Amino acid sequence: MAGVDNEVLIIENNDEASIWTQKHEEIFIELMEEEVLKGNKNTTTFTKQSWKYIKEELCARAKRKYSDMQLRNKYNQLKQKHKDFKSLLKETGMGYNAVTGEVSATDEVWDKLTRVNKFAKRFRKKGCKFYEKLCIIIGDTTATGSNAHPSTRSPSNDGDNNDDDATSISPSTRNEESGFDDDGSKRRERSIATSASHYLLDESVEVLNQIDGISGEVYAKAIEKFENEVSKALFLKMLEHRRIDWLLNLK
Structure with a gap:
């Protein structure tokens, strides 16, 4: 400052x-x-x-x-x-x-x-x-x-x-x-924004992998959605049952 x-x-x-x-x-x-x-x-x-x-x-x-x-x-x-x-x-x-x-x-x-x-x-x-x-x-x-x-x-x-x-x-x-x-x-410069994006992607996939009972089609749609920064952040903030609702309603 x-x-x-x-x-x-x-x-x-x-x-x-x-x-x-x-x-x-x-x-x-x-x-x-x-x-x-x-x-x-x-x-x-x-x-x-x-x-x-x-x-x-x-x-x-x-x-x-x-x-x-x-x-x-x-x-x-x-x-x-x-x-x-x-x-x-x-x-x-x-x-x-x-x-x-x-x-x-x-x-x-x-x-x-x-x-x-x-x-x-x-x-x-x-x-x-x-x-x-x-x-x-x-x-x-x-x-x-x-x-x-x-x-x-x-x-x-x-x-x-x-x-x-x-x-x-x-x-x-x-x-x-x-x-x-x-x-x-x-200082040595580095891209924090890129690191944060990778972090959110890793966390989102980690959480997704722990959800049982979803089909391969739903899984693929979720991975596609994770290309969007907002989708990843929202997914991690959702309650567990809301994540499942979100996954089942992907188009």
Whole structure:
């Protein structure tokens, strides 16, 4: 955002819950996801116009004012939350429900994880409800394919769990990673819009494959519909019985 200091300051205090209610955080996440799907995050950051729109819409819907600094802090907190949860899903014996964002494991696995990872405890009860959306926002396509698993399956431990802890990352480095400022010349460019499209396609086909009793003809029609970005997004948001209605009415 223009006019905002480049240093990232992560605020964690007792006022945070009152500043960011669960509903306001949800609005913020949904607005960022919408901007990604509209193609307004073409590098590692949203455009200036996109951030301006997100801020204005958030303030209007939440009926309270948020500063650039508060948005930046929340963005980086969500980025770190995504990183921590992704790391948790790599653990052997961890089950994940992509619909609810909840995780499951035996008490033995949890006891082990909470001793090693300080963040595991907070995910045990609530999981990460908006993990799928955060993957889209951040452009993390590794959450799909072999790493996307329902609660009935556990991910394999690929051993790639060497990410630095948040406290060991300098403020300037964390800001560079977040891409919150508009200086794209300092970072490797990549197409987030394309990544998001691939992510939605993978997720849509994954969900479709779990639906029993549909014919090959219906399946083929659904795959054809998934060429449309809106169809994929709507399909993933539907309740299970509504997905079946949608499939049976394809023409």
